[in-house]
Amino acid sequence: MEATRAFAGIDWSWQHHAVCIVNGAGDRVEEVTVTHSKAGLVKVATLLRDHGVDRVGIERGDGPVVEHLIRSGFEVVVISSRQVRSLRARYGAAGNKDDRFDAFVLADALRTDAGRWALVRPDSPQTIALRMLIRARHDLVDHRIAVNNQLLAVLQHNFPGAVGLFSQLDIPISLAFLRRFPSEAKAAWLSPVRMAHWLRANGYCGRQTPDELVAHLRQAVVGHVHGPAAEAGEVIVTALVDLLTTLRAQQDNLEARIKEALLAHPDGPIFQSLPRAGTVRAATLLAEIGDCRARFPDAQALAAAAGVAPSTRQSGKFLNVAYRRGCNKQLRAALVDWAQDTPRANTWAADTYRRARDRGCRHPHAARILAQGWTRILWRCWHDHMPYNPDLHGRLNNLTKEAA
Structure with a gap:
């Protein structure tokens, strides 16, 4: 046989x-x-x-x-x-x-x-469903950013005072303001007292005072449209505000479903235990890595698939080390996004990133170096079905002892 x-x-x-x-x-x-x-x-x-x-x-x-x-x-x-x-x-x-x-x-x-050798198995239905939710959220965020940029362009031309009035253009208080005052003509009705009443009615909890917000509106450059063009601008602003509101609501709904799916997934505790992972980052890493351990038999295989390890070509005396372009780009984006935030919560990550920058690496390169370092830890936790334990992280403990 x-x-x-x-x-x-x-x-x-x-x-x-x-x-x-x-x-x-x-x-x-x-x-x-x-x-x-x-x-x-x-x-x-x-x-x-x-x-x-x-x-x-x-x-x-x-x-x-x-x-x-x-x-x-x-x-x-x-x-x-x-x-x-x-x-x-x-x-x-x-x-x-x-x-x-x-x-x-x-x-x-x-x-x-x-x-x-172990056989590669298809991911479980839970992982496939989580991946669908994560990628749908990613597409929805892209749509929201595009609509936000479109609204910003309209306001810069028609209603410059609304730009920068609040910390972000698409947060609820900013959208509520634009729905109530979609043009300079309607915002001109506001006085500090009226602004204070409107802010209180809409639950504003920012640091700007009503006087400062009204001063921002009054000191801004005057828009370039009047008459019928200004009325058309109001219609456009209102339509874009309604669209942004819907997109934000759908994003919140997707994130709630993602959290539910992550909590129910057997590997969820592993990824949630990672520093600065949160819910969406943890779910994205889990969805893109999957749950078939045979797919990545070692940490190097995971780093290569994520595109955070350089591509090395060697034949005889010829050696070429280059940026790896062929990879799972969703996994690379998720891994680098998570890794570059970990120095805020992990001494080893901060030290690894600082040493990369001291060698002359620009931020994107240093972030990939840090992400490659994290793949060894992440792979071990994932392969052993064990959450991340800082007490078992030797380099982290050594740095902590040196600092003490």
Whole structure:
């Protein structure tokens, strides 16, 4: 049975994929390179079926290739790039990287050590639902920002005094003001006493006094529209304010559902235990990483999938280290957004970020370095099903002792 069984390895990239199929004796029976396209992925699936392959080895457990293979009914096994580097020594001492050779190494490792690798499983329905909610919220925030910018452009032309009146343009008190006073003509009715009454009626709790707010309106540049144009401006402002109000309400509703889903998820406590994670950040990290531990067999695989580890290309004496562009961009954005806020609550994170800046790294680069450092901790917590425990964080404890 094993002598007739076939195994496949795929070394994939965002440009092309090297495929190698070996038989039960370890002989190469097929080697091809296909483009990263719909037709290329269909060709790979057809080729695997023709040779009776049911299990495929690959270096990354996420991305379109893995999703296509799972949808096509194949079993996918992740063998990390670090493991592949070690396995190359079986077949020669040169250690050079070649895509077709790496595909052969993956296939042959699957043949000889099938029991060592875990299968990649689809994410649980809870995780898929959480991911849908998170991505819907992200799209809704993008829409809200676009409408906010449109309203800002209209006000800068028609009603400059309303710009900067409150801390943000789309907060409830600002939207309530614009709904009541959508133009300069209507806002001219306000006096300090009338403004005080309106603020009290609408529950204003800011630091600005009624006199300061009225002075802001009076000292602003006069708008450039009058008559029918001013009336049209009022209609536009009112429509945009109503749209922003609806978008904010729907965002609040989505965030409530996200919190509910996060609390019900088995991995929720792991991500909520991270410093400065909160609810939306924790849910986003969980949704984008998923719950299949085999997808990321080590922390390096997670860092590569998140795009926070540099892309290294080495062949012989040639070495090139570059920014990693092929990655899960939603996961990278979530991981970097969270990591760059952790120095406010974690001494180790603050030290790591400061040392990166002292080496001359700009903020985006330093944030990615910090995010890469956090992936090792996050992966260990996630892999062991254990919440983050600062008492077990050795570097953090060492810095705390030094500070004391």
